[in-house]
Amino acid sequence: MLLTGRDLLHEDDDQAALRALARQVAERELAPLAAHWDETGEWPAKSQAAIAQAGLYGIAVPEEHGGAGLGQVEVTIVLEELARACVNSAVTAQLTLNGPPRVLGHLGTPAMRERWLPRAASGEAVFCLGITEAEAGSAVQRMRAKVEPDGDGYRLNAYKNYSTQGHRADACLCWARFPNGEIGAVVVDMTSEGVGVAGTHRNMGLHGSTEAELTFDNVRIEPDEVLLDGSPGSFRTLLGHLNHERLGNAAMCLGAAQGALEHATRYLRERPAGSRRLADLQGLQWKVAEMATELEAARLLVYRAAHLAGPHESPPALETAMAKGKANMVARMVCDEAMQLHGGYGYSREFPVERAYRDVRGLSFGGGTVEVLKNYVGARIADGEAPHGPSWRSSH
Structure with missing residues (x-):
């Protein structure tokens, strides 16, 4: 499919209405509390409730489970608008819109879908991912988490680090190694016996949506809680679904940078210079x-x-890696310059650009670092792969 710039940024009436709704929620409900979540480090419960009240959590959930069944473009619109006002609050939406519920909608068993997707659509349930470990961050294949047979099910033993909102989650999509040595995934009810929160991180930014250290000590996993059992192709499938998260990360960078740019230009118009x-x-x-x-x-x-x-596919890996890497770096530049344009005020917590600067810095780590994405893009291009576009297609 050949897409022009006009196609990419043109929104139909429904998409325009969705953007207007998300912006209204962001400006009326999220923006007034954004500094509070940052200063206190509280999980943004009131923001989560406002997003849920507007029905935005359900936009990507299949209609048969109480959602609107919309696609990646609509999710991108919503996350961009929410992050324009409060990145902390947008992250809570990201983990429903592009996190475990998206994977369950595509790959989950009927029991998983019935149990979790209606709660995702309503905003009742909070989700997290269990991927990163102490020695398995970007090198995810060094993962030590494992599931072992236990009757007709399994037992999960794992330590997961940097699990965003893991300390508040109702369910965790946990990646682990199966008895055949391959990586698959299970869905863990966080109220299960053996699940623990070892601590939370104190980060430079994203104070209201911080990461947790999670422990899974001999946690019982029922047969219908196994998403992918480590059979051939499981790991590649999981990696493919991370592209939803990566694109959501990029959308939040757009929103935060847009908000910072608007604050800066407003300041320039209001501030006299002689x-x-x-x-x-x-x-x-x-x-x-x-x-x-x-x-x-x-x-x-x-x-x-x-x-x-x-509709039921992940965003393409190459284009997503390019988009996230670019959005991460641009957001850092824009927010940094927005601070500079404010002068000394930009360094003060009295102005929101300082918070945006700290928040987008953290997004450059989540979902694949800028360096890892450059490695991926460079290797694919050097090997002859091409992104969508007429000039590439004619030369390859």
Whole structure:
């Protein structure tokens, strides 16, 4: 499919209405509390409730389970708008919209879907991922978590680190090694005996959606709680579904950077510089031009990958890696420059650009670091793979 810039950024009436709804929720409900979650480190329960009340958690859940059955473009729209006001709150939505419920909707057993998807659509249940371990971050295949046979089911023994909102989750999609040595995944009810929270991290940003250390000590896993049993192709399937999370991460970077740019340009218009405004100074206009241009370039990459995702398919890996890497770096640049344009005020917690700067820095780690994504893109391109587009297609 050949997509032009016009196709990528054109929204039909339903998508435009969804964006308007998400923006209204973000501005009225999320923005007033954004500083509170950051200062206190509290999980953003009121934001979660507002997002749920608006029905936004269910947009990607299949209709038969209480959702709207929409696709990756709509999810990207919502996450961009929520993060424009509060990245902490957007992360809580990300883990439902692009996390375990998305995987369950595509791959889950009927029992899994019946149990968890209606609760995902309503916003009642909170989800987390259990992937990273002490020595298995980007090197995920060094994972030590394992499941062992126990009658007709299994027992899970694992330690998982950096599990975002794991300390608040109702269910965890936990990756683990099966008896054949291959990696699969199970869905763990976090109230199960043997599940524990060893601690939470104190990070530079994202204080309201911090990561937890989770322990799974001989946790019983029933047969209908096994998502993928480590059979050939299981690990590759799981990796493919991470592209949903990566694209959601990129969408949140767009939103945070857009919010920072808007705060900065508003400040420039209001702040006098002698007989003129800061907005009239050519040097500062050049900064704004570069910020806006780079942000728009990242937006095109993100929405291209979102449009290329099928109704029941993950976004394409190459385009998603390009989009996330670009969005991560652009968001860091835009938020940094937004602080600079505020002068000393930009370094103060009294202005939201300082918070956005800290929050987007953390997004450069989650879902694959910028360096890992560059390795992936470089290796694929060097090996002859090509992203979608006429110029590449004609030369390969």
